[in-house]
Amino acid sequence: MTTTTEARTRRGRLMLNKVPEVTVWFWVIKILCTTVGESFADWINMQLGVGLVNTAWLFTAVFAVALAVQLRLKRYVPFPYWLTVVVVSVTGTLYTDILTDQLNVPLWISSAVFSVLLAVVFGVWWLRERTLSIHSVTTPSRESFYWLSVLVTFALGTATGDWTLELSGWSPGVSVLLPLALIAAITALWRFGANPVLSFWLAYILTRPLGANIGDWLASPKVAQNPGDPTGLALGTFTTSLIFLGLILATVVYLTVTRSDVTETYEATHASQAATDPRRERVALAGFGLLAVATTVLLAWAHAQPHVGPAPETDTTSTVQLAPGQAVKKFPIAKVQALRSLATTSLKDTRAGDTSGAHKAAQSLRDLWDADQSSLQPLDGTGWTSIDAQMDKVLKTFGIDHPNPPMAPAQQQIELKTLLAALG
Structure with missing residues (x-):
């Protein structure tokens, strides 16, 4: 379909038409x-x-x-x-x-x-x-x-x-x-x-x-x-x-x-x-x-009509109980330290009452974790699943990737401390 051709504007045509003909x-x-x-x-x-x-x-x-x-x-x-x-x-x-x-x-x-x-x-x-x-x-x-x-x-x-x-x-x-x-x-x-x-x-x-x-x-x-x-x-x-x-x-x-x-x-x-x-x-x-x-x-x-929608989010906590630091033993130290740094920043901001800063650090933590999935998961699937489950709990307290509003700072601190412990 195409549109009708317009006459020249009252100021005169300053340019040729800047878009293509609709063919x-x-x-x-x-x-x-x-x-x-x-x-x-x-x-x-x-x-x-x-x-x-x-x-x-x-x-x-x-x-x-x-x-x-x-x-x-x-x-x-x-x-x-x-x-x-x-x-x-x-x-x-x-x-x-x-x-x-x-x-x-x-x-x-x-x-x-x-x-x-x-x-x-x-x-x-x-x-x-x-x-x-x-x-x-x-x-x-x-x-x-x-x-x-x-x-x-x-x-x-x-x-x-x-x-x-x-x-x-x-x-x-x-x-x-x-x-x-x-x-x-x-x-x-x-x-x-x-x-x-x-x-x-x-x-x-x-x-x-x-x-x-x-x-x-x-x-x-x-x-x-x-x-x-x-x-x-x-x-x-x-x-x-x-x-x-x-x-x-x-x-x-x-x-x-x-x-x-x-x-x-x-x-x-x-x-x-x-x-x-x-x-x-x-x-x-x-x-x-x-x-x-x-x-x-x-x-x-x-x-x-009956149909299958996207799978509901579930608690993916690993059934394997891992000691602190055990889940990340096979992961590169530099990547683990980067994750710990962002989790620590979010925890500090939460304690200081800096809601915006804590949320931003948690988002960066999520982005980094997602970016590293392809390289970390093959190294230790069980360890990755364990950290991923705890990471999801942290994100839920901030309302990130979850429909719920942000939870109380105290709950955010609990989950961040648990994640830091898991990261060793």
């Missing part, structure tokens, strides 16, 4: 970017052990650099434009994940907040520019609104997509079908005569859960490790990221050579779109409403 290539590469946003963020966060917050800071900085380069250009250039989309897809995903995994914000609240935020961005954009068409991104102001909207749509698409999985209990493979069907329905309504700008942005939001589900399906193991865990083709997040980054690069090279998605080139080789029919727009708008109702009914039905 089939636009949607192909957009879905590829969203898949990378899901799999690459997971790989850096989980496999490299950088940690969710640190990964978010890293990609926020990369996004700022990529966007600065994009904003300095006077016309659409495929490579910097799509590089910015890839980076913003990762960044928007991470922002939602922080709300869900770090701050324990329910997904329905995240979805509502990002929906309101997107409506505000669109409202201000419309009041200032009198258009939301991507064919009118010809001034720095409009381009700024455009990229802000893109960022929020990625965060919103992440929240609504994850909420859908939470409600339905569907596997990633099955979950692909819902956004795919909705995009197909929106395309049909657009061809019938729906407002092209509204159709574009609805489809744009839905490509995020579509791409994410494809990524999860490709990367997830074939057999669930725990009841309710996603299953897929077991390619892994790294392999999935490489495949889709390669496809993105190949597509960008093709578009750079052919310039088939440059608005001016496209308009020169295609007939202008016919004027819209207000009556058909109203009918299509009603169709969008029915589509929303049908989706709500479907999700409510799926939620009511």
